[in-house]
Amino acid sequence: MHDNARSPAASARKPETFRDAASETPFVRHLLIFAALAYLAFFLLLPLVSIFVEAFRRGAGAYFDALIEPDALAAIRLTLLVAAIAVPLNLVFGVAAAWAIAKFEFKGKAFLITLIDLPFSISPVISGLVYVLLFGSQSVLGPLLKSHGIEILFAVPGIVLATVFVTFPFVARELIPLMQDQGTGDEEAALSLGASGWQTFWRVTLPNIKWGLLYGVLLCNARAMGEFGAVSVVSGHIRGLTNTMPLHVEILYNEYNFVAAFAVATLLALLALVTLVLKAVLERRFGAEIAASRKH
């Protein structure tokens, strides 16, 4: 019915922002936009809204009680601690790996990049399992470390290791394409002017990659704080001791303590929203400086 809208005469009457022969009729356009938005509202917005509705089902009092309860506070502290260890580790690795891969030509580079991406294609449960096999009571290493008083599994070190594993690629994969795009010209100039290697890194390379680095750290941190599967396998679920926030949410939910579960969940949802906002800000303001990393 809107067939003639495509003819030049029709578009002359009704100025359009989009080209003619290579676009759809307004009717189809609105239909497609509506369908896509309905899909996103149903599958993204509805779950997000329901978290907050469920959390406040019994009012603000019950909500805040669930947050200041000792086990919840312990879970929040542990989550922050784990992220505070795992994220810097992967940051240092990401910068080192990106430096080696982007600034030099060597054999086996493509294979190395594939290996770095490996944790993304492994189920989180398997990421936890490999550490259970390595440090569990049936392994060689586990009893040996235990006899020296070192606990890895069902303790904080295991949780940190599992978190490092699943967040391993985040910083590296943001930096590698960015630094490959930037090439080696700036560094060579600095070196030829007499700067040392470290001076070149701190004063030339780091300022060039800082927004891309921040972008990677942001995504790495969101995953580190929210990781569930891998951490669940190695944690042992000891309340107040080895429960991170996502694990605490699970325990509360399985105890049918829905308001408390969703209350803690709102904190993680807020973390996700803050991450998305910062991500959007970085993409908009420093798009060119992190652009290479968006082409995945």
Add this chain to the structure above:
Amino acid sequence: MTDTTYAVAKWRIRKPSVIPGFGLTLGFSLAYLSLIILIPISGLVWRTASMGWGEFFAIATDERTLRALYVSFGTAFVAGLVNVVFGVLVAWILVRYNFRGRRLIDSVVDLPFALPTAVAGIALAALYAPNGWVGSLVAPLGLKIAFTPLGIIVALIFIGLPFVVRTVQPVMEEIDSEVEEAAATLGANRFQTIRRVLLPGLMPAILTGFALAFARGVGEYGSVIFIAGNIPYVSEIAPLLIVIRLEEFHYEGATAIASIMLVISFAMLFIINLIQAWSRRRFGHA
């Protein structure tokens, strides 16, 4: 450190360069990669290898294992297909149309990446349970979503949603409008242009997005276990069966299932790389 750099240079593993730090950064990267990723994974491989073929085969062909793998791969496949259709649609409206709130929508698409899976899991379970907002709507129709494989598909649609959008979007942005105009001047209608001209160029990106969403869906745990009901042989996913075997201290069982999943994910990764290499050759972008 200088020794290794020199040796590396002499052996021509890398091209000479004036930039320092090759030995340090590559050495650190490889050491860290080995400690965190490679050694633990080879532990899994070694454990599987020392199991003996008979035992491995018995676990792999166990009815419950097979059903769990079938549920994981089947639901991930269906969810991937749904996300292909709607992912392309979302990418299309984000790239081609200008409407109010477009940038907001663009950012919101990444929500499943940012939202912890356990949070997504309990939210979806509450929504789709028989007394939830959506669950109570479809209950009179005799439809049960939560605690059935349908619930798993819903969770995997949520988790996989950004993959197709984010792989297709950049390729769509680079499409030259001239090809569409050329098609139109040659008498193609809009539908023909999209199907015969645009879609073939987008196909590698769509396939990559599908493969990424599928791979993620197969291994997904946190968002699924709350909504799945976890009924053995019906709605029990493979990652959950690994956890159950671990809790029974049946390490061989857990290891065998994990190895099967690993082999399949590596095959997936390999296929993704092939698709990208093929698309780079054919279309000049990945």
